[in-house]
Structure formats: structure tokens, C-alpha cells
Amino acid sequence: MNLETLIEENYGKLNESDLYIWNYILHHKKECQTMSIKELALECNTSHTTILRFARKLGLQGYSEMKIYLKWENMQGNNEKNKFDDREIQKVYKDIEKTIEVMKKTDFKDIFQLFEKADKIYIYGTGSVQKSAAKDLKRNMIPVKKLIYVLEGREESNIILDYLSSKDIFFLLSLSGNNTFMNEFARRLKKIGIKIISITQVGNNELASLSDISLQFYTHSFSVNGQIEVSTTTQFFLINQILLLKYLEYKMSVSL
Numbered sequence: 001m002n003l004e005t006l007i008e009e010n011y012g013k014l015n016e017s018d019l020y021i022w023n024y025i026l027h028h029k030k031e032c033q034t035m036s037i038k039e040l041a042l043e044c045n046t047s048h049t050t051i052l053r054f055a056r057k058l059g060l061q062g063y064s065e066m067k068i069y070l071k072w073e074n075m076q077g078n079n080e081k082n083k084f085d086d087r088e089i090q091k092v093y094k095d096i097e098k099t100i101e102v103m104k105k106t107d108f109k110d111i112f113q114l115f116e117k118a119d120k121i122y123i124y125g126t127g128s129v130q131k132s133a134a135k136d137l138k139r140n141m142i143p144v145k146k147l148i149y150v151l152e153g154r155e156e157s158n159i160i161l162d163y164l165s166s167k168d169i170f171f172l173l174s175l176s177g178n179n180t181f182m183n184e185f186a187r188r189l190k191k192i193g194i195k196i197i198s199i200t201q202v203g204n205n206e207l208a209s210l211s212d213i214s215l216q217f218y219t220h221s222f223s224v225n226g227q228i229e230v231s232t233t234t235q236f237f238l239i240n241q242i243l244l245l246k247y248l249e250y251k252m253s254v255s256l
Contacts, residue, residue, distance in 0.1 A: 003069050006058040013057045017046055021054050025070075033070045037063040088222045092232050099217040099235050102202075108246040111213055114195055115146060115247070118169045122160070124151040125173035126182050133173055133199075133236035140244040144251065157185055166193030174198070175219075175231060177205025186210040199239055201231075215239055 007014070007022055014022070021044050025032050032040060040063075041048040048063075055066045115121065121141075125134040131152070138148040148171070151157050170189055174182050177200035186196055186207060198211035201219050208214040217235035 002073050003058070003066070006060075006069075010058050014054075017050055018054045018057060020044060021046065021051060029070055029073065033067060091220055091222075095218040095220060095232060096235065096238065099238060102216070102218070103239065103242045106215065108243065109250065111197060111243070112247055112250045114169050114197070114213075117167065118195075119165055119167040121146065121148045121169050121171070122151060122164075123148050123171035123173070124157055124182075124185070126179045127175065129233045130173040130175065130236065133233075133240060134171070136237055137171065137240045137243065140240050141247075144244070144247055146247075154181060161188060161192070164189070164192060164194055169195045169197065172196055172198045172207060172211070173236060174200050174205075174207050175233060176201065177203065177207035179207070183207055183210060199236060 003025070021040075024040075024044050028043075035043070037048045037051050041051050044051070052063055055061075055063050058066070060066050060069070123134040123137055125131045131150075134150045138150050141148050151160060172182060172186055177183075177198065183206050186198075187210060189196055190210065195213075196211040197213045197215065198207045199215045199217070200207055202216045208216065217239060219232050219235060221231045
């Protein structure tokens with residue numbers, strides 16, 4: 001049982017001063033855990049006797065027991081924040097399933113035709129996961145004799161602009177598709193006629209709109225310990241694998 005329940009059960013016993021005390025406690029629960037009865041009385045502009053009577057109207061022995069209730073509530077609140085919602089696992093499964101369905105329906109022929117015509121293929125990712133995915137795509141394409149050049153950072157992406165031709169193509173990897181630096185880089189690539197293939201999460205993001213071909217996957221963010229926001233990014237690597245397999249299929253079909 002918490003203090004809110006005790007208030008509801010004993011509401012008829014409470015007067016205006018009691019309700020004022022409760023309103024203060026309700027909005028300052030953390031602070032009240034360490035306050036003395038005199039400090040709370042001062043904050044509520046009342047006497048410590050009134051505070052004591054308020055606690056006893058709730059069926060408590062006194063102010064000390066009321067503070068224990070406050071501490072329990074705080075501990076329970078923290079435990080709730082730290083609990084992992086196992087429904088998130090089902091949502092991740094669903095994200096991956098929906099991404100696979102999208103990939104099944106995607107015609108990769110336009111991408112592979114660009115592959116065949118390109119002088120060079122480049123790839124650049126905005127974050128650590130995206131950079132790993134860029135290197136993963138490079139490794140995937142080596143067996144099919146497609147060399148992909150991985151840009152390691154912002155400095156390199158600025159320098160490379162002077163050495164590109166309109167026959168080159170660029171993969172750009174961004175989770176949100178709204179990274180300011182990445183999108184500015186995409187605009188500069190378009191000015192010199194570079195074809196862009198972006199891989200981002202599903203949505204009307206800016207990078208997708210700047211791209212000649214947009215591959216999108218489903219994901220969602222969830223909080224860890226009520227603080228850190230996390231998104232699943234396995235889908236970057238999943239798309240890499242599908243690109244390899246679809247490219248092998250394409251090569252077989254054009255050679256027949």
C-alpha cells in the first residue's frame with residue numbers, strides 16, 4: 001500500500017490544511033524522504049503537530065512511518081524504471097520480419113546496373129555501427145569481385161570530392177537519415193552527378209529524399225534503465241547479406 005491509497009481511503013477525514021500538506025508531499029516526494037518534521041512544517045507553513053495529526057489520520061503511527069512509506073515508493077519507482085519490458089524483444093522480432101518482407105519486395109536491379117556501370121563504388125557511414133556495416137559490405141562484395149572503398153571519416157569524405165567522377169556511386173549509411181553533415185555531403189555528391197544509394201530507417205527522412213535509390217529498414221528505439229535510448233541496428237548487416245545474395249542471383253540471370 002502507498003500513500004496515495006491511504007489518502008483515498010481516508011479522504012473524508014482530511015481538512016484543508018491536510019490537503020495542502022499532501023499536495024506539497026506529492027510534488028516533493030524525494031525531498032520529503034530526508035526532511036525532519038519541523039522542516040516539512042516550515043515548508044507547509046504549519047506546525048509540526050499538524051503534520052503529526054495528518055500522518056495519524058492516514059492510519060500511520062507518526063511522521064517516521066510516513067517517511068518509510070515515501071522511501072518504499074521511491075525504491076519501487078526505481079525498480080520499475082530498471083525493469084526491462086520483454087515486449088521489446090517481440091518488437092525487435094517484428095522489426096526484422098518487416099524489414100525482410102520489404103527486402104523481398106524490393107527490386108535490386110537498378111542498384112546492380114549501377115554496379116556494372118560504376119568506375120568506383122564508395123561507402124560512408126555516420127556512426128560506429130554504420131562504419132562497421134560499411135566495412136562488412138566491403139567484405140561481402142570481395143568474393144563477387146566488386147571492390148568498395150570505405151571512407152573512414154569526415155576529413156576523408158571532404159578530400160575525396162576532388163577525385164570523384166559522375167561514373168562513381170556512393171552508399172551512404174545513416175540510422176535517422178537526418179544527420180546534418182551526411183546530408184550536406186549528399187548534396188555535394190549530387191552536384192557532381194554522383195548516384196547515391198542510402199540505407200536508413202523507415203521514414204520520410206532527408207537522406208532518403210536526396211538519394212537516387214533508398215533502402216529502408218524497420219527499427220524502433222527503447223530506453224534502458226529509463227535513461228539511455230537504444231535502437232536495433234542489426235538490419236544494416238541484414239541488408240548487406242541480402243545485397244550479396246541478390247547480386248549473385250542477378251549475375252546468374254544475366255549470364256544465361
